[in-house]
Amino acid sequence: MEIEVISTEFIKPSNPTPDNLKIHKLSLLDQLMHSRYSALVFFYQGHDTTLSTSQISRTLKSSLSQTLTRFYPFAGKIKDRLSIECDDGGIPFSVARAQSSLSRFLDRPDPRAIQDFLPRATFKLVDTGSRVAMVQMTAFACGGIAVGMLVAHVVADGVGMSTFLKAWAARAHESMDDVWPDFDTTLSLFPQYEAFPEKLSFASVYAPCYQRGWCGARRLVFDASAIARMKDKATSSRLQKPSRVEAVSALICKSMMAAVRPKPKAMLMAHYVDLRRRATPTIPNYAVGNHLFLAVARFCPTESNDLAIIAGRLREATARVDGDLVKGLQGEGGFLKLREAVGEIKEVISGGMNGGGGGNINNNKLDYLGFTSMCNFGLYEINFGWGNPAWVTSIGLPGKKPIEIPNINYVFLSDTRCGNGIEAWILSDENRLLALEKDPEILEFAVVDPSPLKMLLKSNL
Structure with a gap:
């Protein structure tokens, strides 16, 4: 598809940021995150509005400027590994x-x-010097609109990013559902550690699992009825009521293990867990920052055929990310607890790489499968004034042609537009993806790369 960027300008806060807020310190949990952007793209059909592209652009820019007054770190730049400079330089906004x-x-x-x-x-x-957030609005020939946004992960997790987008959308169509973010709570609960070692970041923790290869992607869509059947299969004495995320994650893990030829290999599953609801008292969604920790579970090949075992082990792993861990990470002694907890994760990884609990694999490299879930974030409710999105996606591949890059098996989960379905983007090497899309159990429960347009038409029936 040919896309031409026709203009770019910096959208600044409508009111200047006070001098006492010019430097935003990163929290201890922010320091754990990788130095990449989180991405979301929203696609809106054109028949819900009579506005021209220029009018839509002006509305988005004006409402973004007003929203940035409250979300002032989003209009800043990366100062160093400890802080954001809230310079009111703004968000680069491209129109394409x-x-x-x-x-x-x-x-x-x-x-x-x-x-x-x-x-x-x-x-x-x-x-250093990168803008915290960026936006691109793309106008289609039919009048449809795409709004794509990037936010530096060190500033906000998925909940924080969706909170910003909801506030922006509310401002765009002058809704009374206004959002006031809180940038102080996270830092006060989890104060930063100035001498934070790079080896403790999550990116460094699973760096040994990276392999060079041809990175590909597949999209699987599970509808509500299929997930209900999967949850029945994942039910066991150790897991009475599996969630839809647990059921989908377990099936993908099972199939990814089986997709390795000539025989299944041991795998480490890692799931990001939101700490907000596990804290006492709970941390509200409008507290913007990172509130994530990794839950890890390792599976040997003999366990790869039992969906209930995988789902149950995932529940046990996430249960270990509990209120006691959250409490231990708080305050001045939080770094010591974090170092201990990350050390335990590294031991699980190194144990697998040395052959423990699953054998020697891939020249002593542990087969890793990471998960990020944006389910229940309300992404399909983000309405800028011309209706709910037809499709929301959070992933893509670099470049126009396949390239060889350091890659890792990774899965991004999000809601579907209709019902309680789940859409899963799976990144892995092409050989494994080709085997995955032919897996009978995957084909029993999921549709591979379905048309979002047909899914939209079905949801409107």
């Missing part, structure tokens, strides 16, 4: 034009074309 229609793109979206709807490749690192 697509030559084809939105319906043509949604009929069969190319994962390598999704990056074209973002102002920058998501796989590039966020460096």
Whole structure:
């Protein structure tokens, strides 16, 4: 798809940031995060509005400027590994034009074309001096609109990013549902550690699992009825009521293990867990920052055929990320607890790499499968004034052609537009993905790369 960027300007807060807020310190949990951008792209059909592209652009820019007054760190830049400089430099806002229609793109979206709807490749690192957030609005020939946004992960997790987007959308259509963010709570609970060693960041923890290869992507969609059947299969004495995320994650893990030829290999599953509801008292969603920790579970090949075992082990792993851990991470002694907890994760990884609990694999490299879930974030409710999105996606691949890059098996989960379904983007090497999409159990429960346009038409029936 041919997309041409026709303008870029910096959208600054409508009111200047007070001098006492010019430096935003990162919290201890922010320091754990990798130096990359989180991405979301929203696709809106054009028949819900009579506004021109220029009018839509002006509305988005004006409401963004007003929203940045409250979300002032988003208008700043990375100062160093400890802080954000809230310089009111603004968010670079690009306006682009697509030559084809939105319906043509949604009929069969190319994962390598999704990056074209973002102002920058998501796989590039966020460096000192980088803007915290970026936006691109793309107008289709049919009148449809795509809004793509990047936010540096060190500033906000998925909940924080969705909180910002909801506040921006509310301001755009002058809703009374106004959002006031809190940038102080996270730092007060989890004060930063100035001498934080790079080896303790999550990116460094699973760096030994990276392998060079041809990175590919597949999209699996599970509808509500399929998930209900999967939850029945995942039920056991150790897990009475599996969640839909647990059921989908377990099936993907099972199939990814089986997709290795000539025989299954041991795998480490790692799931990001939101600490907000595990804290006492709970941390509200409007507390913007990172509130994540990793839950890890290792599976040997003999366990790869039992969905209930995998789902139960995942529940046990997430249960270990509990209120006691959250409490231990708080206050001045938080770094010591964090170092201990990250050390335990590294021991699990190194044990697998040395052959423990699953054998020697891939030249002593542990097969890793990471998960990020944005389910229950209300992304399909983000309405800028011309209706709810037709499709929301959070992933893509770099470049127009396959390239060899350090890659890792990774899964991004999000809601579908209709019902309680789940959409899963799976990144891995092409050989494994080819085997995965032929797995009978995957084909029993999921549809591979379905048309978002057909899913939209089905949801409107």
